[in-house]
Amino acid sequence: MNRAKRPLWLSGLGLATLLLFGTGAVLALTVSPPDVNQGELIRIMYAHVSVAWVCFLAVGISALFGGLYLWRGRAGHDAWAVASAEGALLFAALTIVGGMTYSKPTLGVYWTWDAKLTLTALLLALLVGYFIVRALIDDRERQGRVSAVIMLVVLASLPFNYLAAEWFRTLHPAKSINLDGSGVTMEPAFVRILLFNTAVAVLAFSYFLLERVRLGRLESARQDEAEREGPAGEAVHV
């Protein structure tokens, strides 16, 4: 079937992502000067911070499409929601790995109960729960509905988990970029490279997302076929 072929533009996006990823790595590893306080460790920051931002972006996108699915009930929205959730899972795991890599040389231990890292660990657990529940439900309509509900709860849990984790104990390097717009306390050279790497991370996520949505569509088309051909009446509705 022709539908199964990856469209050319998607392959192009993948290739462009790979090239830009290489550029970002060169910028972070060789072009960026060492930091006054953190020295060479600043190079971990480029990968870690960009990946962390994208992880939370992915949760937002997944919850958005989950909400759309609940509202409109279109299977396509569920495909986007689950694709984005998989991206969130991947980037959350990478964020934790990056955080631990950074934590060992600076604080002497791999795991600290730092607020943002704890928040990401909890998010990872929530996302794993999301996929366990998905795997346990056979009916596709119910699968999409329940997944969307869980993702909305996950989204709602983020501010509370962040607040709790921050009050619990925090060792994170002080915020250099305030998201509330009150300013940036980072050398412009660092900021530029960080933004470049963030753009690459967003691009990589977009590529994974589009590819996964494409696969998800093929998957459900295949399931539809199997349901039409195979013995009907097996699905158990609850």
Place this chain on the structure above:
Amino acid sequence: MSDLVLVLAVAHRDARQELRSRAVTVATVFFSGITVVILSFALGPDPDDLRRAAPGILWVALAFAGVISAAQSYQNELAEGAFEQLLISPIPRAAIYVGKLLANWLTMFLLGLLLLAAIVILFDLPLGRGGPLLAATLASGTLGFSLIATFYAALTANLRARESLLPVLMFPVVVPVLLAAVRATETLLGPGQATGNPALAGPWLQLLVGFDLAYLVVCTAIFHFVVEE
């Protein structure tokens, strides 16, 4: 009928069911009691250590028992097909959720009072003047647990592996509740109380109330997607 009447009717029905299945109630109470004992053994015999750990022990025992009791509240329903009857009846889904929530909350709150009394006696803790605030902490903390437990128990009620799935789903969400409740209890009970003051419990109580309000809105709004036929 107004929605409030419906909510109370569902809550009354659930609470009565809870009380009638005495074996289950007794098992839940003793389960939480055993958890307290096991945690005390695990933490060692030093009375000072135990006094410091008492708030944590209280909330861990309460959290474990809360999960079991919430899951149980749907198991009774599913066994006899009662839940389907409830869904067929012209009661709004939100009212079913809030009703079941009230029943679960009441159960957990009473269990909390019982455990609190047991821990105060077992660990020889001074209760002091923090009584009303302690009751507020217990009420808002157990409400936070019940909100999530009632919601997710409905979601997992007819899935395989629900026994381990429910805690996996709900504990990462209730971490702020556990944390805030333990910290607030710490300032009101035990050795911390001698030095600290109840005003320290303020921010934690605010976090608990904020959590409760936010999830009351979120869970009530989307509950009908969980139990949709």
